[in-house]
Structure formats: structure tokens, C-alpha cells
Amino acid sequence: MTECPPQSIQTTCAYCGVGCGVRAPVAKEAEQLIAVAGDETHPANYGRLCSKGSALGETLIDEGRLLYPQINGYRSSWDQALDELVKRLKQTIEEYGPESVALYGSGQLLTEDYYVANKLMKGFIGSANIDTNSRLCMASTVAGHKRAFGTDTVPGCYEDLELADCLILVGSNTAWCHPVLFQRIRASQERRVKPAKVVVIDPRRTDSCDIADLFLPIRPGTDSILFNGLLVWLALHGKVDDAYLEQSTQGFADALDKAYETSPDIGTVAEKCGLSEVDVECFYRMFADHEKTVTAWSQGVNQSSAGTDKVNAIINCHLATGRVGLPGSTPFSLTGQPNAMGGREVGGLANQLAAHLEFHRPDDIERVSRFWQAPNMVQQPGLTAVDLLRAVESGEIRFIWIMGTNPVVSMPDADRVKAALQICPTVVVSDCIAPTDTGQCADILLPAAGWSEKDGTVTNSERRISRQRRFRPPTGEARADWAILSEVGRRLGHAEAFAYQCPADVFREHARLSALDNDPEARPRDFHIGGLAELSDQEYDQLQPVQWPLRSRTDNGTQRMFADGKFYTPSGKAQFVPIQETISAQATEAYPLLLNTGRIRDQWHTMTRTALAPRLNRHKDEPFLELNPADAASRGINDKALVTVRSSYGQSVLRATITDQVQPGQVFAPMHWTAQNSQTGRICSVAHPEVDPYSLQPDLKRTPVQIEAFHARQHAVLICRDKRPLPDTDYGVLVKGTDCYRYELADTENGLDGLRSELMAALGPHIVQYQDSELGIEKTLWLDDGKAVAVLMIGSEYPTEVDRSWLETLFASDAPEQPSWWQVLAGVPTSGCAGGKQVCACFGVGQETITAAIREQDLESVEDIGKTLKAGTNCGSCIPELRQLLTAIQVEEV
């Protein structure tokens, strides 16, 4: 948004798997807010950024940072902490064997961190119990790729999304979760003479439907039926590529037979998937009629108890038509995390070995062992996420090191995960943030360098390796994860194996391993970055984004894979996988609704960083449950009311959002909120722990639940200048604003009366107050030197009329003139001041401002709104919402 000074560092964004290039100014001290900009030369984004990326600079603050090591809650030196860690590690291994040790990592670690972690665990500690949150993200795709292609290879690239004549988004709210790709798609649609046909397949009508020609609101979990049906339809209509089938694939007949069993005709498919026959046929024709078709998918496919089958059902259709790895024509997994791909490359999952070498091939184990000179080389896969935490619970694992992730929030059946960690003899947590739900279970806390302080590489969804560069000194005593891991390796007695001096040392070794025996004669593999193995430190520093494989120094990388129809299977042919119908968890009488979980536009994962940027908290400020009007009405639940959602695993209290964007019988909740910012918002404590049998990825998209209205006696909104602990009320959410913190609270008893007395004691008697004896409303404003320090509004009903975004502006240090305190207590700005709920996060434009402008200035298009208010002109992720506002007003005016 803001112009960067010419002397800026090129790095990559910390968030999703798009892997956008970012320019950031060089900072000497960690002080003022830093404005970042999109890197116009980076091939992932060409200068674009989304709302989260634009706000990266605002998250570079000391608030919440873990500054120094801690042992049992007390500050320690690095030496003490590492001594303690190594002592406990050795003891555990001695007494219980290496399998009693586990490491749970993150798709946000850099490749170098990941590589050292994997090497330390699998080669030196001797435990394959290293898994990561990537298990929750794209393990099904990994498994699906391997079944079809023999390797975990993404065949296509981002350009294919622009070149396709037919674009199918399956279980992917690209508009919110990969906003820059969505912008690229939108821009190419606008450029093209004949825009591509866009199909969105999703149980929810998401903002991605904004560009859809066809929306298929599929019944959750039935994607395989739909794609099996497509395979049958293609075969019946003579749309398969016989030559390709013959030359490049195996198993078509079996796959077709199975597909015919589940999906013999359009009528059956429509019935099973909850779709209309016309829509299904329309979709099949679109697929058949466009040689250039890209099917892109995300968590809606992966996070499923049949996730791997869904991936293969999709790939089967692409194999049948020969559309793999061709320009604008390929299956394409959109990865969730910034470096999930890098993790896959180093083998940072329990069932991967290293560098796309495999456990099931004994010679691969030998190769890696030899390369690492590993004294304790593992021989078989370890435990994957859900099972790994179960082993913690059962006591088989007695030492767990969690790096850069928050499983107490993000794992299914999360309360059980928390309980397991609480009883685990040793929990080490390395993180850049201090107050996390997982960190609170730690015995040893290690401060990790965060984005802007870390240095290394990441790989995005199109196999593109980019440098993530450091441009600020570490905060406090934070250290890079690779350095912490190496130090532990050295203290375990492996000085030579972990003698790395810099990330480049690690990277070169990783690149050498990828090239080890990687030739047609020995052990050919897709992942080969041998061309980078001899980079000098300077070359590493200056490395430009490049797509693997690149086999030699002169190799410029590889845009697409498999265009030649040759694969890394033993036969060299791609494999069709017969896909059966899977019976996943069903709604029951007791739990009649299916809970879907997912992301929102302006938050990332468990909000530890994005929630530090006030403007990212304005789009969706409370954890919510979307439900259909019919399900709401039958339970007497009003919009904005609190609602309890309960499964046989746990429960959560959320704010109801009533919308027909979710279908009857389904509900949706965001996965972001934690115990740090909400009492009851951890939705994964409700999610069931079912996993896919092949990928072992949890099914976070369809947990049977029940819901009911939550009856609170008191509701309150509290805004404070200074941060306070989240009050111990039945419902509570903390939202960071600009120079203030907002608390949305509710209690079934009179728990809020105590809060008022507490504040009175803490903030003093300088108050303005309003009372309504009948409605039980009590509004109190605390003042200090004529400035508001806190305002508390308690009532027997949820104070919907209070304009929170406006109230928050009173606390901003650069606030314009204060309004009257009455106005503050009334909670409504006089006309002209009201911005309303934030729509455009980049320019901070609210809904009221937009609707007023549409009405008063007769704006007719999203472009008009952009010209008038700038809204939607930066990252564009609010464009679907702008269009909805336009439509609503236009309908109203007709």
C-alpha cells in the first residue's frame, strides 16, 4: 500500500501457500511500524498482496513476543534451557527408547529449520515420530499424488490458473484463503476476450462464487461420487484420451468399474451429491468441452476421512483426458501453509523419509543413513499427528517438542490434545509468541525468531523456492529454529553433523541430498535441486525464486511436470486409483447437523500474529457459527445471538450468523480462535478426530453436532486502553483494536457485576455512567485526564446498537477531537462518523460508508466504489462483499 524506500529487502509472505514476494524496508531497530509492499518482480504475485500480507508490518511489534527461554515458567538463560532440554531428552531416550520422543512441527518453519529437525529426529535421536501441522493441511494430497504419480509432485503452476478455459475450484474458498491467486484469476478473466468458465464446488456459497459460472453446493463428503460420475460420463461420451491412457497410464478399467458402481449416471450422482441433474450435467459438459481445464482444490478435499480418495477421483478424470502438467490443463493442489511444500521436500512428516526418498524402499533408508552418517537411523515410519498425540496421552511418548504451531487449538478433539500435553513429562515449545494455548502446556519455552528475523527458503504451491529474508534483528533473545536444533544436535554429541554456521550450509546439504543417486540409473526422483547444491553464501543470499526440479547449475527450473506423460512409478506410468464410496460420519438424531470448519479472510491460523494487527480484526471480530435460516428458526436462534455447538467431543459457544450461504443441516465455524482471545471459541475442541485411512489427515469438515441457543443473563462490551486478562465469564472474546482492546462478554449468572467493581478498583472513580433500571443496562466510562481509558456496557441483551468500530476510534492515539461522553455511552456516532463493520481491510473502509456512498453517489459498480472510496483497489479480497452490497441496494431500489 505504502511506497517502500528504495533500499528494501525482498522476502516472502509469512502466511498462505501462495508464497507471495514481499518488499520490506531494512530496519536497524525493532521500533516503529513497518510498511511492506508486494514484490512486483516475484512470479507468485507480481506485486499484489492480500489484506493479511499488507498488514505484515503491523504485526512486527513486541506485544506478545516470547523474549527469553523459560523453564517451568521461570526465565532462564539459553544455556540453562538447552541443558535442561538435552538432559531430559537423554534421560527419556535412556529409559524409554527413542520412540518415546516426538517432534511436532509446522508448515511455517523454513525449509532449513525443517531439514535440521528431520535429520536430528530420524538420523540421530532415532525416532520417526516427527509430524507437523501439514498433516492437517495437505497430507491427503501428498498421498493422492504418490498413488497417482509415484511421487508427491504438483504438476502445474499458477500461470495455469490464468491459461485454463475451464477452472474448477473444489473445496477451496480461494477468494479468502489464497486471495492473490484469486486476484490473478479475476484479472485474467477481465483481460480475456473469452473468459474461462468457472465452476465452484463447495457445500457453502463462499465469496469465491463471485466469479463462478456454475456453483455446485455439494453435500459434504461426496466429491468422489461427483468425480467418479465425471469419469463415467467422460467414458460414455467418448471424451477420454485413448492414446494417453494407453501410453501413460495404468488401471483405467478398474477405476472406471468402481466409478460405475458409485456413480452410474447423472441421476444417481445428483441424488447422492444433493445437486440438480442439470447442474451436474452442465459441469460434466464444461469439463469435457474444455481441453484446457484446471481443477484446483484445497482443504475441502484434503481435510476429509476420504481425502486421499477425493484427490485421486479428481486426478483420475485428468488422467482420463490426458490433462496433466500441460499449460492451463492440470490437477492443482493449492497448499495451505507458506512452507508446507518445503516440509514435504525435506521429508518432514512421519511417513516420509527425506528428499522424496521413501521408507518402503530399504535402499533409500540406507542412502539417507549413509549421507547423514547417522548413528541412529530410523527404519520405519513414525506416528502421525492424531496418533502421535494419542501416544502422548497413553504415555508412550514422554518427550515432545512442538515448534511454531498450536495443536491445542488446531487439532481435532482439541481438549483431549490439551489434556495429553498437560500430563506429558516433558513438553518443549519453541515459538515467537509467548501466550499461546500450547505454550501454556510447556515445561521449556524457547523463543524462536519470527518472520522478518528468520532467514532461509520456502516453497510455494507451484514448487517455487523463494528466499525468505531477514530484515530486522531478532526480538529479545530469539534464535532461529535451525540454530536451536543444531545446538541440541551438538549437545547430544553430534558436533560434525550439526556444524551448520548459517542457513546456506543447511540448504546446500539439503540440495545435495536431493541429488543423491537421483539419476535414471540409480534412483530417479522428481525432487532434485542439485543445481543449487554448490551455491556460495552470496549466491544463496541472492537466490531468485525458482521452480524445482533443477538438476544442474545451468538449469533454470521447471515450470510444469509430466507433460511428457512419464511418471515416477515403477512402470513409469501414472496410476488410476479405483475409488469406492466412503461412509463418513453421518448426522444422527442426537447430532443432526454437520459442522464444517475453515478460515476467514483476514486471519491466519490461530491468530497469534494476524490478531496483532487491529485492521485485520475488524472484518470478523468474534468467533461465529454460520447457520441456515431454517435451522436457526426451528431452534429459536436469532442473528447475533449466542449459540452452543456441541459434539460428543466437546462444545463451543459462538455468535450466530444466520445466512443462506450455508445449507440446511450444515453449520460453519472459523478455526482461528484460541483460549488466548476467547473463552469458548476453540472450535477444534468440537471437531471429531476421524482421519483419512491413507493420509491420516483429520476430517475437520464434517463433524456431527447439535446446536442450541445459549441463554445469557448479562451481555457486555468492554473497551480498554490497556490490555486486561480475559474475564472469567461464560462467553468472552478479546479483540485488539487500534490503541485499545475490546472484550465481548456474556454470562449466565451475574458475573459481569464483579467485572464492573474490578474495573472500578483498577481504574478509579472518575466515571460517567448511564443506567436503565428495566433493561438492566449499565454503561460506565472511565476517564483519566479527560481521556477515555475504558468503557463498559452491560445489559440483559446483546448491545447490537453499539457501534464498536466507532467507539474504538476514541481510544486511538491519533483520534480526532473527542465527542461528548454521552455520545460515547450512547455508542452511536452522529451521522457522518459511522463507518460500520469493516469490509475493506486494506484501506479501512466500513460497510456504512460504502452503502452510504452507493446510495448518495449512485455508484453502480465495484470500480465506481474503488474510484470513490479506494475500497477493493488493493488486495481485492473484499470485492465479492462490495458486489453483494451493490446488489442488495440495487434490489432494494427496484
Place this chain on the structure above:
Amino acid sequence: MSVRQKLIVVGNGMASVRFLETLLDLAPNRFDITVLGDEPSPGYNRIMLSPLLAGEISISETVLKPRQWYRDHKVTLSLGSGSRVTAIDRSGKLLATANGQVLSYDHLVLALGSRANIPDLPGSALNGVMAFRSHDDVNAMLQAAKQHKNAVVIGGGLLGLEAASALSQQGMSVTLVHNRQVLMNRQLDSVAGGLLQQELEQRGITFIKPARTVELKGCEGQVKQVVLDSGQSVPAELVVFATGVQPNKELAARAGLSCQRGILVDQHLQTSDASITAIGECVQFGEQTFGIVEPVYEQARVAAHCLAAKQAGKKVAFVSPTTPVRLKVTGVQLFSSGDFEGRPDDRILSLHDPHASVYRRLVIREQRIVGILLYGDTLDGNWYQSLLEQQEDISALGQNLLFGRQLTAAA
């Protein structure tokens, strides 16, 4: 040409003048009018006595109508102590004045007003002890302020507070003694009373309350000390009683008109004698007597209409309005109306901003405003008052009613 009816108006205060104005407008030539007043100057606006005492205005600015106005309207004006009416002979329709005149009337209007209550305490006849009712009182107080230092005002109602404030402005050291905890307790609750007290304390007035005066001590006929029931004594060379008023009903009582606390009137302001009307602070209507100007003006208006309409047979009725008290106590805005205290099960809305010295309270019964109390900012008073008078259902106005019309509309 018919003979004009003889109309005599006794009293020349605010009720009298408003009555005359209305009547002359309605029936300019029907009556032969005489006005008798026992104060030497023409009728004046008693509300302006406080600013007069504070030195903010001059006497001439308090005068309601100059003598020329009476001449222009052919009204005979007879002023001064000699014009005081001493007796009424109702059977003969005659009245007598202090200087021995006997006047006959066809219709008589009594606008006798009220007088201050000066309790009968030891020492209450001492020099320097007075009420705050007339030009004469103001002159005496101004005189005392020049000569003396200490003043005690007894009574924390509106008049007492204004007297205290004005005397303070005249440079005296003023102590106010009130027999209740809350100042202006008939118009304010404890919060508003507290804000008012705070304001006046900042202007140098000392308050002693709750306290009763038991004795006034003097020296050589001049008051020197006020002794309170607590035993405390306060130095004072000037003592002003502002402890309420009582209707001047004696003349009417002697004439045999029905009286209780005041002269009893019906809804047409007619006394027990059909030829005699009474208006203003001397009357009692039902259980009510009157001390503020709005209902008095309404009485004057109704009485004039009734008299003017006698031949046409049309009569207007007086309805005692739920009159809000809109006051400006020495610069502080106050608005008090209806049942501002309310009953236990009423809905009470309150807003208290001690920094801005603003306080608001609404009492709501069955979705209707029944009581209003505004301190410090009374801009919305008229709006609330109209909601109260029209008994409007306020449930549609949302939750921001107390924040005023603008914020209610904005919500």
C-alpha cells in the same frame, strides 16, 4: 349604547398584567377597568428580582408595563399603599381602600398574590431579617450588602439559592441553611442536588444542612447571629428567609369567599361568588396552590376568556398543566417535570457525568415518560416534555432516549 361594565382588578403583579393583556385583546371596549395595587411602582416581573439583586439588570428592566400602557388602554391605575383594598362588600358589589375610597364593581378580579413565610422565631423581627419578594426587599438587601459582611439565607429552594448566589455576587459571605439534605428537593433528586451544591460551593457559598433555625440573635435591634438546632451559630447581619410562600387569602376570607390554603376557584377561576374571579398565587385549585409562572399565566388567560365570553356563553376551562420547571439557577440549567422520583417499579433511565456537571433522569411508566429531570444541559427538555404531555409510547424510540433527540434519531 350600552353601559360599560365596571371591572376592578385587585393586584398588579404578573397574573394581573397577563389577564389585562388578554382581556383587552379579546374585548377591547367592553369593560371600564380599574387596577388597584399596593406597591408604588407599576407591575414588575418577580422572576427578575434575582438578577436585579445580583446587579445584573436595573429596576426599569423588571417593569412589565409602563404607566403609559394603562393610559393607552383607558385603564385606571391606582397604585401605592393607599390603594390597598381593605374590605369587600359582596352584596353591594363595593370595595373599600386604605385611603377611604369606595368603589363599585360589576365584576371583581382578585390577583392578590402570596407572601413569604417568615416563621415566628425569637428574633425574627430584628432589623436585617427579611424575605425576598419585592422591590423593597431587594433594595434593603442591596443596602445591607454595602454595609455588612455576613449573610445567611434560610431555605434551599429556588428562591433561596438565587438570593444566596446574588448576595455572594454582591460580595457578601453567604451561608445557606436548608432543612433537608437535598437542595431544591421539590425539583431535584440527590444527584442533581449534589451537582448544584458543588457548583454553588465553587462560587463561595457555604451550606449547612440538614439544619433548622431556632433563633435569631441580635444586638441593638440588628440581627447578628443565626442559631441552628444543632447549637451551631452562624454570624449574620442579613438574614433572608426563603422558606416558601402563602397565598394572600385574608381579604377574600373576610369577605366570606370560600378559602382553604388559598381562595378556592373552579375551572373557570370563579370563586364562590359568581361576580368574583381569582387568579394567581392567591388561589387554590383543587388541592393545588401555585408558585411558578406558567400555570399562573394559564389562569390569567382562562379567566380573561371566561369574562370576555360571558355574553356568548362560551367558557374555557383551566386545566392545571404538568408544568415543567425550567429554571436557570444562577447560570445552571435545570429542567424538572412530573414525577421525577418515580415509584419502585418504574423504569428509570439515568445519566451522570460529574465532569461536565450533567445529569439526566427519566421516569417511565408503562412505556410513557412520567418524570423528567435534567441538570446542566436542558436542550432536550422540551422534547421530553412533549413526549410526556402527549403520553407517547416511547418503546419505538430505542434505547438511546436519554441521550437526547439527536442520538435517539441516529441510533
